[in-house]
Amino acid sequence: MSSTVDPVTFDTIAPQPVRTVDGTRMLLRGGQGVAGAALILTALxxxxxPGANWDPELVLLKLLISAVGAMVGVALLQGFVRPAAPKIEVDTIRHEVRLVRIRGKDRFVLDRCAFKDLTRVEDTGTYLKLWGGNGALLAEVAASDRVAHRSLVTALRVAGKL
Incomplete structure (x- = not known):
């Protein structure tokens, strides 16, 4: 009996970007919205x-079909809404960048990357592009405050990225 090691690591898998550039998600959400609206209109x-049959047996079946159709339609329409973009938090004290999604009072950290783990940083004036440890674009930061920009650039220089 022998065991083998699988050479595929998580670093070789293509990372999923925060937002895709192609329109597949937009088309899927659009189709989802059309299907939801169609189900609700069908239930109504x-x-x-005109000329509907009002027999008691059929009314019960129509009620069941329209209730299920309306609930599924509303669920599809709620998925049709575009999700909010994650918020970018740059912490110059802890030397890390975080992508955070806030839903109501809950705060979810989607991704976290230390400055030393960034693969690449591009600085063009007041605009910074930060690539995460897996090579995917992590954040694009446009610092309008001069002090905040200087603090961020200094922290990136200390980490050896600029």
């Missing part, structure tokens, strides 16, 4: 269709 159309 069952009741206002």
């Amino acid at each position: 159309g069952l009741w206002i269709a």
Whole structure:
């Protein structure tokens, strides 16, 4: 009996960017919205269709079909809404960049990368691009405050990235 090591590591897998540039997610959300609206309109159309049959057995079936169709339609329409972009937090004291999603009172850290683990940093005036440890674009920061920009550039220089 022998065991082998799988040479595939997590570093060789292509990282998922925060936002994709192609329109596949937009098309899927659009299709989801159209399907949700169609289900809701179909649920309403069952009741206002001319010449509808009002037998008690069929009314119960129509009620069940329209309730399920309306609930699924509302669920699809809620998924149609574009999610908010994650918030970028640059902590010059802890020397790290965080991507945070805030939902109500909850705060979820999506990604965290120390300045020393950044693969690349581009500085063009007041605009900085930071690439994470896996090579994916982590954040684009446009610092309008001169003191904050200077603090960030200094922290990146201390980490050896600029």
